Amino acid sequence: xxxxxxxxxVFYPFRQSLDPLSLRIRLTLGIAxxxxxxxxxxxxxxxxxxxxxxxxxxxxxxxxxxxxxPQDFKIYRQMKSEQEALQKAVxxxxxxxxxxxxxxxxxxxxxxxxxxxxxxxDTKLMSLPHISLLPEIERLGGRYWVMCGAPxxxxxxxLGKVMLAQDITSEQVMLNRLLWSLGVASLLSVGAxxxxxxxxxxxxxxxxxxxxQITEQISPERFESERLHLDRAPTEVKQLAQTLDRTxxxxxxxxxxxxxxVSNVSHELRTPLTIVSGYLQSTLRRGTNLSDPQRxxxxxxxxxxxxxxxxxxxxxxxxxxxxxxLRFQLQPLxxxxxxxxxxxxxxxxxxxxxxxxxxxxxxxxVADPNRLKQVLLNLIDNAVKYSDPExxxxxxxxxxNQQTRIQVCDRGPGIALTDxxxxxxxxxxxxxARFRSTGGTGLGxxxxxxxxxxxxxxxxVRSKPGDGSVFTVILPCCSKS
Numbered sequence: 001x002x003x004x005x006x007x008x009x010v011f012y013p014f015r016q017s018l019d020p021l022s023l024r025i026r027l028t029l030g031i032a033x034x035x036x037x038x039x040x041x042x043x044x045x046x047x048x049x050x051x052x053x054x055x056x057x058x059x060x061x062x063x064x065x066x067x068x069x070p071q072d073f074k075i076y077r078q079m080k081s082e083q084e085a086l087q088k089a090v091x092x093x094x095x096x097x098x099x100x101x102x103x104x105x106x107x108x109x110x111x112x113x114x115x116x117x118x119x120x121x122d123t124k125l126m127s128l129p130h131i132s133l134l135p136e137i138e139r140l141g142g143r144y145w146v147m148c149g150a151p152x153x154x155x156x157x158x159l160g161k162v163m164l165a166q167d168i169t170s171e172q173v174m175l176n177r178l179l180w181s182l183g184v185a186s187l188l189s190v191g192a193x194x195x196x197x198x199x200x201x202x203x204x205x206x207x208x209x210x211x212x213q214i215t216e217q218i219s220p221e222r223f224e225s226e227r228l229h230l231d232r233a234p235t236e237v238k239q240l241a242q243t244l245d246r247t248x249x250x251x252x253x254x255x256x257x258x259x260x261x262v263s264n265v266s267h268e269l270r271t272p273l274t275i276v277s278g279y280l281q282s283t284l285r286r287g288t289n290l291s292d293p294q295r296x297x298x299x300x301x302x303x304x305x306x307x308x309x310x311x312x313x314x315x316x317x318x319x320x321x322x323x324x325x326l327r328f329q330l331q332p333l334x335x336x337x338x339x340x341x342x343x344x345x346x347x348x349x350x351x352x353x354x355x356x357x358x359x360x361x362x363x364x365x366v367a368d369p370n371r372l373k374q375v376l377l378n379l380i381d382n383a384v385k386y387s388d389p390e391x392x393x394x395x396x397x398x399x400x401n402q403q404t405r406i407q408v409c410d411r412g413p414g415i416a417l418t419d420x421x422x423x424x425x426x427x428x429x430x431x432x433a434r435f436r437s438t439g440g441t442g443l444g445x446x447x448x449x450x451x452x453x454x455x456x457x458x459x460x461v462r463s464k465p466g467d468g469s470v471f472t473v474i475l476p477c478c479s480k481s
Contacts, residue, residue, distance in 0.1 A: 027201045032194040043186045047179045058146040059135040062164050065093050066150040086111035097167040104160040125165050144172035207233035270312045277305040314443040328368040332478040335363045346380045353392040363397045365404035365475040371451045378444045379408040379471050387412035406473040415463040424449040
């Protein structure tokens with residue numbers, strides 16, 4: 001079975017992605033169809049031509065006999081009676097493969113060949129109701145015959161009709177076998193060409209597949225370093241690769257400008273907004289003579305200032321990540337104590353019921369304590385925003401498969417499956433209508449994912465609409481426990 005391995009390697013990609021709209025399938029089927037039509041046309045033409053040659057060869061012999069029969073009859077009639085002359089002419093022109101019989105104008109057989117070994121076939125031939133004047137092939141009794149009829153006219157007197165039949169069974173059987181072999185060879189040729197075409201198309205499209213794989217792995221951080229190198233690709237593909245390289249260079253320049261702009265704006269706005277927020281909070285605390293509308297307006301302004309400051313902080317964190325300036329102080333940690341501290345901070349900030357579930361043993365992991373606190377506070381804050389005040393939020397710690405697992409569970413409305421794959425994207429919010437009411441910026445979960453992956457961990461979500469959500473953070477374990 002070793003000879004099948006090359007074929008498996010060729011057709012495995014087709015089995016994996018049988019997309020009727022793909023260029024690979026279209027090219028393979030198109031070229032194979034044209035090849036099949038061409039081979040089929042040649043096969044049919046060859047078969048028809050060989051059949052025509054076979055008929056033409058015997059047609060000449062039959063026409064010769066038909067032309068000679070009246071002459072022989074005239075010669076024998078001078079020496080014998082008309083009936084004896086007919087029979088003598090029939091016997092003279094009869095061979096082992098050629099039979100003759102003569103019918104009078106009333107359709108009665110008046111002379112016939114004496115072929116005892118072909119008696120059954122002879123009877124069937126003479127019983128045919130009509131025989132064409134042009135040679136035709138008929139199959140009778142398992143044998144093939146070329147037959148035709150010609151009027152018997154002597155001295156301008158029509159004496160009847162002479163019938164001729166020549167046995168071509170051996171030639172026709174040989175021709176049928178040859179045509180069958182030709183058909184099988186054509187099918188095998190089409191199959192072999194299809195395989196060859198599939199291999200050729202697959203190899204021809206490998207540069208495009210390579211481009212697709214490279215571009216799929218390109219991230220904004222790698223715009224500058226990533227280039228498409230295709231040494232043996234066709235000229236058109238190389239031109240496309242060069243165009244994509246230039247596009248990547250432009251994207252890198254635009255990305256750098258955007259990142260620098262965000263960083264500069266965040267730095268420039270954070271200080272004045274912090275001052276504004278401080279003055280608003282101070283006015284609210286000391287303004288004993290403020291009216292209710294004034295206090296409400298100042299509270300809204302202070303809240304929006306705090307939200308904007310938090311947005312700027314998030315943007316600065318992301319700018320540090322993008323520029324590679326975000327550093328992690330990884331060290332072994334006992335997460336039980338850190339989780340208690342995070343829960344206490346979250347309770348003071350949100351005035352919500354937050355439960356902590358930890359095993360009796362100590363749970364250790366390798367992480368940056370400050371960044372991990374930021375991750376957990378963000379997840380708890382997200383759960384607070386998107387769940388009812390009466391529902392508790394749970395923080396769980398455990399260990400599974402040599403990894404430390406931290407889960408933040410809520411009983412909120414849940415997240416649809418279509419949104420779960422995008423909630424870690426920047427500025428993506430499941431419910432845009434709740435943006436103002438929750439105060440979210442769409443950056444919290446993106447920062448969580450960035451920080452967790454920076455510490456060598458993973459973050460995921462499991463949710464079902466109506467049943468709440470569970471955010472899981474996986475961190476590397478350490479031997480300390």
